[in-house]
Amino acid sequence: DIQMTQSPSSLSASAGDRVTITCRASQSIGNYLNWYQQKPGEAPKLLIYAASDLQSGVPSRFSGSGSGTDFTLTISSLQPEDFATYYCQESSSLSYTFGQGTKLGI
Amino acid sequence: QVHLQESGPRLVKPSETLSLTCTVSGASISTFFWSWIRQSPGKGVEWIGHIYYTGSTNYNPSLESRVTISLDTPKNQFSLKLNSVTAADTAVYYCARASLSPVVHFDFWGQGSLITVSS
Numbered sequence A: 001d002i003q004m005t006q007s008p009s010s011l012s013a014s015a016g017d018r019v020t021i022t023c024r025a026s027q028s029i030g031n032y033l034n035w036y037q038q039k040p041g042e043a044p045k046l047l048i049y050a051a052s053d054l055q056s057g058v059p060s061r062f063s064g065s066g067s068g069t070d071f072t073l074t075i076s077s078l079q080p081e082d083f084a085t086y087y088c089q090e091s092s093s094l095s096y097t098f099g100q101g102t103k104l105g106i
Numbered sequence B: 001q002v003h004l005q006e007s008g009p010r011l012v013k014p015s016e017t018l019s020l021t022c023t024v025s026g027a028s029i030s031t032f033f034w035s036w037i038r039q040s041p042g043k044g045v046e047w048i049g050h051i052y053y054t055g056s057t058n059y060n061p062s063l064e065s066r067v068t069i070s071l072d073t074p075k076n077q078f079s080l081k082l083n084s085v086t087a088a089d090t091a092v093y094y095c096a097r098a099s100l101s102p103v104v105h106f107d108f109w110g111q112g113s114l115i116t117v118s119s
Helices: none
Strands: A004-007 A010-012 A019-025 A033-038 A045-049 A062-067 A070-075 A085-090 A102-105 B003-007 B018-025 B033-040 B044-052 B057-059 B067-072 B077-082 B091-099 B105-109 B113-117
Touching: A004 A085, A019 A033, A019 A085, A019 A102, A033 A062, A033 B105, A045 A062, A045 B105, A070 A085, B003 B091, B003 B105, B018 B033, B018 B091, B018 B113, B033 B067, B033 B105, B044 B067, B044 B077, B044 B091, B057 B067, B077 B091
Parallel strands: A010 A102
Antiparallel strands: A004 A019, A019 A070, A033 A045, A033 A085, A062 A070, A085 A102, B003 B018, B018 B077, B033 B044, B033 B091, B044 B057, B067 B077, B091 B105, B091 B113
16 A cells, blocks of 8 residues: 655644645655645645646645655645645555645644 | 535444435536545545446445445436444545546545444
């Protein structure tokens, strides 16, 4: 099984900050990596697919990069609505494993 | 806009079968893959399986022996059955659409349904 490890598990930041979240795969997954945002009581929302492609309707302050085993999600200038939990998810295997999540708080 | 809605019993007894249905609007179920995903504090977010309009299915190996996903194309619905449930199957269950290009990604989700396994 592919394991997905996110760091940090939690992060405190302020509006306007630049934030980076890291996701590491236990084996190479090419660009088969997606990022989601989840707010309390809501379903996850797709932000980035194929490591760096921005989902339609998602603000351009979100960006993704990486390939192989190491990936990053960057928020260039935090907005109040960005405080949420973020998950990475691999699509290289038929388990579609999610990371454990990174909680971004104030 | 694509909309998905889960429905089914919210309380299931141990050893019995969990059954959920997802009703899709705004898209034909005869395209894309249609998935079930669950989330619990203990296991995090876990993909359960998906079905294609042909009826072809794939399941998470950790659940494969207990899961069945099926389609009802005329009703634009797909369903999940998970048998022999235990308290560990208590979770929020989501249905979701899986787009395939360029990589599989879950682009539309239902609101989720909290299913509790308890006697």
